[in-house]
């Protein structure tokens with residue numbers, strides 16, 4: 001159709017979830033026209049939120065019109081979305097990798113940050129005990145979750161995984177196939193057999209290693225700060 005790019009933006013910004021999803025390819029096709037009004041394209045979105053429509057516009061710019069990105073980012077921020085941390089963690093690498101769809105790197109940053117948030121014991125041993133999760137700062141978990149949501153059309157992140165688990169009445173054995181962590185009853189092999197792109201199944205990322213059992217993931221998905229976002 002020959003709607004104006006302003007009309008396209010209006011529908012992408014304020015449409016229903018289904019309408020927005022149907023406009024995802026059109027946003028990409030019209031990247032050049034959108035870049036000409038880059039400031040206005042993002043003006044109606046909230047950097048403190050997690051609206052994936054803003055994340056998708058930024059990913060389209062990153063891929064097709066990267067020259068407009070610096071003008072959208074203030075020099076002292078970690079990217080377009082705000083990334084508050086209660087413990088001084090810089091989320092710039094995570095936001096940069098998610099923006100560029102470097103999902104494997106973003107995933108490694110996420111698990112390393114979970115260890116850091118859980119404390120020096122977890123960092124030294126190289127993995128988090130489930131019993132350490134309740135003390136993790138909720139602000140930081142929410143920042144990580146918002147970024148994964150915003151840069152995945154709302155398909156990745158802990159709250160997506162928690163929502164899917166909830167819809168399966170808490171049955172992890174059903175969740176594994178749903179999020180692509182098991183194929184034909186076999187664990188998906190890390191890292192090479194995971195799908196490190198937006199075409200991955202919903203809830204595919206971030207990964208939580210199941211080598212030591214499901215209790216760590218269960219504690220993360222049920223952290224009170226995330227439960228409040230579902």
Ligand code: UYC
Pocket residue numbers: 111127181182187188189190207208209210211
């Ligand atoms: N790995 O299979 N995983 C590792 C996953 C399992 C294993 C890391 C996820 C099953 C070993 C991450 C799945 C299993 C190591 C993940 C998966 C297994 C390892 C990086 C699907 C064998 C290396 C490290 C559920 C049957 C040794 C980390 C070690 C690493 C993620 C084996 C992110 C989601 C049960 C031997 N696997 N992992 O822990 O100790 O962050 O790390 O889940």
